[in-house]
Amino acid sequence: MTGTHRTPITCCLAVLAGALVAAAALTGCTTAVSVHTPAATAKVSTASWPTGRLYHTGRTDLELVMPSGAHSLHVDFSCTSGLYEVAPAIGSMDSRSGSCGGAQAFDFDLGTTAAGSHVRVDFVVPDDTRFAADLRFSPNTFRPDPATKKECAALSTLVQTFWNADQAHDHGDLTDAGWAQKTASAKGALTALSESTQHDGTTGGLLGTVIPPLASWLTGDGYHPGGMLHAPLGDFTAADSLAGQICSANGTPMVISSSYGG
Known part of the structure; x- marks a missing residue:
């Protein structure tokens, strides 16, 4: 999924990576999005x-x-x-x-x-x-779905935290303990976001269906240095790709500012 505007694919590094790996895992799959x-x-x-x-x-x-x-x-x-x-x-x-x-x-x-x-x-x-x-x-004015827009913005901030922490760890700028300290608040916020989309299905929308598998990995088995940046193909990488597509289709692409390389 990039401090630039995400054109996942001009898009962010994390989302572009997610889209490519998810495509390899889900050959033949597609997402038709109409959220606005x-x-x-x-x-x-x-x-x-x-x-x-x-x-x-x-x-x-x-x-x-x-x-x-x-x-x-x-x-x-x-x-x-x-x-x-x-x-x-x-x-x-x-x-x-x-x-x-x-x-x-x-x-x-x-x-x-x-x-x-x-x-x-x-x-x-x-x-x-x-x-x-x-x-x-x-002649119609384009207006993104407001609930999806809000979720995309929140998810962007949380994914950015994990992305930059993984990069810092890879570059030797964060120890394991430093990585955990850097991502602790994002872990809690992602858990809360996942729970809210599951409890309130009327406002969770399409993005609400892919946030739980994202949270499940990043707050569970994938909660370790490299869990975001070097995740194996599977539910998380697929959900990561779909989240990027859903936010993009809403006209509110996820924006990730990378501390290493733009």
Whole structure:
């Protein structure tokens, strides 16, 4: 999963690592996430707005000029195999990433993008992967699911603590005792977060289903130096990858500031 904005895949080191290892463990799996709905705004005629359609093999990009009255960009996407990333290259817009399989639908915020701007979208897939994409501007304002946004922010802070403690230990800057002291409060907070998502299923949402296996490892058998950074493939690495995809799809990607390397 990076002190930069997470574009897991421009994304964080921890999330990118999680996505790659989980893909190896869960070949053929995919996550279709729909945790938010763009809010309706005043009616605007979209008949003359530019659209984009692609049926392509390997990485490519497509550029559209943003029309007046647009507030978000909607992308329908599907690919045959491997990992993908759909990344608008403008301003602070984030990317969406995951494993191919099934149809995905993404909404990107254009709230700070001026009409007339050239919006380029990069589609990153393996060289032999074929994908289809449909791009359309929308007058609707993109609004992330607030509960998921809050959980993603909390999880980012906790994962960052374990990530940096493992890195410090690997570099010889923390002893075993120092590592335990550094992660003690994060361990307790992660346990509490896991319990709250299980007790309150109405607000836990999709992310609430993967936080318990994350917590189970990081507060149990994986609670030791290297447990986050060098975790074996399994439930934890899969949950780690899925958490990154869920937060990214909500438009609130996990942000990890690494003390070693950015």
